[in-house]
Amino acid sequence: MRTLLFTGKGGVGKSTIAAGTAALAAERGLRTLVLSTDAAHSLADALQTPAGPEPTPVAERLWVQQVDAQLRFQQSWSVIQGYLLSVLDIAGVDPVAAEELTVIPGAEEVLALLELRVQARSGDYDLIVVDCAPTAETLRLLALPEALGWYMTRVLPVERRVVRALKPVLTRATGMPMPENTVFDAIERLHQELDEVHDLLTGPDASVRLVLTPESVVLAEARRSHTTLSLYGYRVDGVVANRVFPAGGDDPWLTGWVAAQTEILGQMAESFAGLPVWTSPYRPSEPLGAAVLTEVAKEAYDDADPVAAPVGADPLRVTRTAGGSVLHLALPNVTSAEVDLARNGDDLVMTVGAYRRLLTLPAGLARHQVVGARVDQGELQVRFEERS
Known part of the structure; x- marks a missing residue:
């Protein structure tokens, strides 16, 4: 099964390109799910179809899903959060404040990735396209599984042994409840699931695709993203330059933009040497609906296979x-x-x-x-x- 993640700076048209790629793949015969882990979901708007926390059919062989990050958070974090709330309650922390303190910033988006694991294991799809959050959130999201793995192998076993041996003494001395095995089990289960996601996303059939507009600031962020994704072992398989103005015409405003974008596109080719750089032109109206998005993808990828397996050495x-x-x-x-x-x-x-x-x-x-x-x-x- 092929997995393809799309990310980029907010506002560059990431969801449009992700949805168009998925729609084109479905038209070419692949059972395709396009899934959003972005808290600011816009896939349903782009495809002009209702979407919810379960896969919803859009067209033949095409489904869309907007992950309910809050639900996924409650399912994966509730046991751990319950223990933390009990500690804060004894410490006299206000219940509302305590609930806020037990929610790790960004955790909902990270745990939304667990839905990718569920759908990949289902065997229902040939391709899963993931519309990720903007770049900064995506980098934090993709770095977590390995970081948690380090904690799990080095710190948690020691903590578990200490608590098991000293639990009665620590409870009497501190007045705080010590974590039960169910808490440790929940942490280990969460680690195992995130580890499976990490293996899936760093495997030979997974890659990340960067979406950007031809602007200096956006290009600079995309270059840094390429570096950081590579640092964590994720394979970037290509770049989509979106909203490229067509050349021609006598309008000086448009001519200026074309010249500026042409210069950035040249820098883009140098920055991502060895990677395909696809271009998607600025359209006269907003591309909406599966049929229009399919045409957007066809024009961007031209004759290339948009979901070809990544090539080259392992990262x-x-x-x-x-x-x-x-x-x-x-x-x-x-x-x-x-x-x-x-x-x-x-x-x-x-x-x-x-x-x-x-x-x-x-x-x-x-x-x-x-x-x-x-x-x-x-x-x-x-x-x-x-x-x-």
């Missing part, structure tokens, strides 16, 4: 050398000076700008030492050798 791979190994991680649009590396036990800590990834090294590499690193042609290469 994260290890190669063997005579003296050890090299870890390769796709990291476009940065230089060696912009990457900070540190080794912490079995973890490789990689920082690029405001984003950090703790990569747990495979057993074969964990026994080796880092002897050098560089960024070469959009790829971070970390050299390991056996400890002397």
Whole structure:
């Protein structure tokens, strides 16, 4: 099953391109679900059809779903939240304030991804198109499963053993209820489900597609998004330049815009070298409805297969050398000076700008030492050798 995520700066037409791609795939014979995890749902508006928390048929082989993030949050977080509320109640916190304090900012959008897991496991679809939240929220959303995995493997087992051994003493000493096994079980279940989502989205049949308009500020954010998505191991398979003005005409205002966009499109080709860059022209009226959106996608992708499996090397791979190994991680649009590396036990800590990834090294590499690193042609290469 193919999974395709669309993201981009707010207002660039991300939902339009996602819905059009899904509609075109359905027309070409694929059972397709287009699913929105964006709290500000607009898929139903774009497709001009009612949509709800369950897949709703739009056309032949095409379904739409707008995930109820609040419902998904309650299903996955209620046990954990119940324990936290009991602690805050004993501490004398106002119930309304306590409920707000037990909701992690952005958690609803993150847990909405669990619906992707459910639909992927159903076997009902050949393609799932995900209309993600704007870029910043998407990056936070895609970084969480691996970060939670680090906590689960290192911190939670210790906490569980300590609570089991000292629960009576801690309860009497602090007056606070200690978490029951059901709380730990809920956390572990949530981790397992998010881990499955992570495996799905970093697998060979999944990729992310960036949507942008040809403007300097938007291009700059898209470049950073490409770097950060690659840092977390997600494969970007292409870029859609939306709302491109057609050339021609004597209107000086339009001529100015065409010239400015042409310059940005040139920079775009350089910024995303090696990736397909599709263009979708500015239309005389707002594209609405499955039929119109299908035409938008046909014009944008031309003769290309819009859902072809991503090609090229895996974003994260290890190669063997005579003296050890090299870890390769796709990291476009940065230089060696912009990457900070540190080794912490079995973890490789990689920082690029405001984003950090703790990569747990495979057993074969964990026994080796880092002897050098560089960024070469959009790829971070970390050299390991056996400890002397």
